[in-house]
Amino acid sequence: MAGLAVAAVAALTGCDPGGLSTAGAAFTTDQTVTAELERRKADVRWLDCTGSYGGGSSPTASEDTVVRVDCGGRTGDGEDIRVTARVTRAVSGACVRGLVIAEIGGRERLRVNGLGDCDATPSPAAPPGAGRPPAPTVTVTVTRTVYCEQRPNCWPEGK
Template identity: 45%
Template sequence: MLAATGAAGAAVVGIAACEPTTGGLSSIAVAVTTDKTGTRTLERLGFDVGWLTCTANMRSGKASASPSARSVATVDCTGDTKTGQDITLKGKVTEERSGTCVRGDLIAKVNGKVVFEATMLGNCAGTPTRTPARTPPATHRPGEPPEPTVTVTVTVTATPDQAK
């Protein structure tokens, strides 16, 4: 089990090292942070989360001359409670802070019923521990194919001996 966890962690680090960032957002960071903060929020509301998988998707290479332009990642999480109820957490994320917080527009449902709507999950009060990356200049030229879409999926399974 420990070896599998270490291998999965190394794979995530390897993916993150190769992934371009757009306006400081990284799809891997958005997926992992939404998974972690979403699970905590659901458990705080009384739902015993069995597992949750989050996928974040964003367009890379979209640059803007406007300094106020914000990157947006679409996040889609699915999972189950330990009693077999379906969980979904979906929305748009505009900010991720070092694994502690995501901001955007998110809706969580358990068995199809909305259990929370949030513009923030986690602790966003603190200062980010890293400086967001600058958006690289646009490289797309007319007649060339658009930049690829980066999609990352992260699955976290809760076990009875895990600390909350």
């Protein structure tokens, strides 16, 4: 199930030539910040990131895309982790560009203008068919009426 969740996020997180998605920026920030904090000997128990466009709506093609990413989490010894980022580029799970600041227990532990290798192949790879709209599905509903022959007074009206 976790593999499907990662694959689903991967479909949203590639470096989209038409712009930067909020889901992609949040996922990649989570991945790269976690890896960097652990490289710096911080025991990251969990980190949860969300992304939004600065103005609240999607940017137009003529605007520079900036995604604001906010993360909260916890270390293995119970300290709070807070990450804020202004992401200008992301390659799924491999790199994030823009100002990234991470604090653990209220102390700044990371301030960088980018993390990871933006020349890397996006990872994890999107599943076949990613980017295409889902195919329609068929739903069949079967209604069955059951009569109560032994108890004609059962609700409603003997049925």
